[in-house]
Amino acid sequence: MPRFRPDLDSIPTYHPGRPLSEVARELGLETITDLGSNEDPREPFPEVRAAITEAVSGVNRYPLTDSPYLADALAEHHGVDPDWVWVAPGSTGMLIATAIAASGPGSSVVFADPSFVVYRMAATIAGATPLAVPVDAEWRLDAAAMAAAVRDDTNLIYYCNPNNPTGTHTSFSAMEQLAKAVPPEVTIVFDEAYAEYVTAPDWSPAIPLTARHENVVVSRTFSKVYGLAGERVGYAIGNPGLLGALSRPQPPYAVSTLAQVAALAALGQQERVVERVAETVAGREWIARLLRDLGQFAIDSQTNFVLWRPSDSRTAADAVLRRGTLVRALGPWVRITVGTPEQNRRCLDAIEQGLAAGLF
Numbered sequence: 596m597p598r599f600r601p602d603l604d605s606i607p608t609y610h611p612g613r614p615l616s617e618v619a620r621e622l623g624l625e626t627i628t629d630l631g632s633n634e635d636p637r638e639p640f641p642e643v644r645a646a647i648t649e650a651v652s653g654v655n656r657y658p659l660t661d662s663p664y665l666a667d668a669l670a671e672h673h674g675v676d677p678d679w680v681w682v683a684p685g686s687t688g689m690l691i692a693t694a695i696a697a698s699g700p701g702s703s704v705v706f707a708d709p710s711f712v713v714y715r716m717a718a719t720i721a722g723a724t725p726l727a728v729p730v731d732a733e734w735r736l737d738a739a740a741m742a743a744a745v746r747d748d749t750n751l752i753y754y755c756n757p758n759n760p761t762g763t764h765t766s767f768s769a770m771e772q773l774a775k776a777v778p779p780e781v782t783i784v785f786d787e788a789y790a791e792y793v794t795a796p797d798w799s800p801a802i803p804l805t806a807r808h809e810n811v812v813v814s815r816t817f818s819k820v821y822g823l824a825g826e827r828v829g830y831a832i833g834n835p836g837l838l839g840a841l842s843r844p845q846p847p848y849a850v851s852t853l854a855q856v857a858a859l860a861a862l863g864q865q866e867r868v869v870e871r872v873a874e875t876v877a878g879r880e881w882i883a884r885l886l887r888d889l890g891q892f893a894i895d896s897q898t899n900f901v902l903w904r905p906s907d908s909r910t911a912a913d914a915v916l917r918r919g920t921l922v923r924a925l926g927p928w929v930r931i932t933v934g935t936p937e938q939n940r941r942c943l944d945a946i947e948q949g950l951a952a953g954l955f
């Protein structure tokens with residue numbers, strides 16, 4: 596029997612579920628619409644498709660290290676120098692490398708509860724102690740409580756804004772206060788995976804804080820509004836010294852050639868991004884309104900998903916699945932990713948039918 600590290604079983608596993616084509620066959624459905632993983636429901640932009648097609652002939656070669664063209668474009672997009680950008684294999688790759696670099700046995704990592712499941716996973720992979728701080732009564736991250744949770748052995752804070760799975764946001768000034776309150780030895784990751792969808796006037800990106808605090812890094816992804824979840828590409832913005840340290844555990848050639856060219860092409864389509872955001876924002880307001888019209892409780896969202904609290908989350912998710920839409924049951928909640936208007940309609944029809952049948 597091979598020997599493993601003794602704490603291996605404490606690393607949470609990520610359960611994306613079985614291939615949907617298999618589930619559909621089992622349930623006797625033609626297709627199932629996936630509204631379970633906060634992806635964009637639309638196909639990649641045509642320019643992305645063209646860029647991938649053109650780059651395919653070069654995939655016998657290793658990708659460019661450090662994604663220089665993409666980093667340059669991101670630097671321009673965000674108004675920072677290129678060495679303030681770290682391109683990673685999904686922001687998940689960045690979050691895990693960060694935990695390995697910044698924390699480890701004998702240290703602790705602070706994040707919210709509930710928040711993105713990868714934070715606990717990353718802390719545990721690194722061998723650090725996870726410290727989960729409950730969200731407040733309005734399901735918002737409690738920046739003051741998170742600052743207070745920092746111990747002498749804390750090396751890292753993950754702060755998700757807006758937050759997955761609650762969909763709530765906290766203001767720029769809450770992030771600013773956190774950055775001021777925390778000692779400079781503690782790296783703060785502001786995870787802004789859903790930044791593009793925010794409409795709340797008191798939110799703005801944490802990027803300016805990276806110039807003011809040497810321990811602050813902001814993480815973004817191409818998996819949401821840019822529609823590239825399958826390509827695995829995300830990035831971080833922070834000072835070069837910090838990024839150099841945090842990226843040390845990243846494997847060589849981590850970001851594939853196709854991921855690099857796809858992201859570069861997608862980034863150039865800001866007008867299309869604006870259109871998508873508008874459709875998604877309208878979709879999330881519509882879903883929340885319809886749920887409330889059905890007498891249900893849903894949290895106001897600043898993201899591309901809505902968190903709903905039915906009387907029985909497992910039964911509700913199962914009933915919706917049997918009617919052709921995958922949504923995610925998370926404890927007492929069900930998280931519904933905003934799809935196209937037709938997909939949203941189908942999902943809400945399934946919920947309405949389930950409620951009418953008294954299933955949940």
Ligand SMILES: Cc1ncc(COP(=O)(O)O)c(C=O)c1O
Pocket residue numbers: 632633684685686687688711755758759786788815816817818824827828829
């Ligand atoms: C808060 C948050 N950060 C990061 C990610 C993952 O992004 P990526 O696909 O770039 O790894 C997600 C995906 O759901 C997320 O919710």
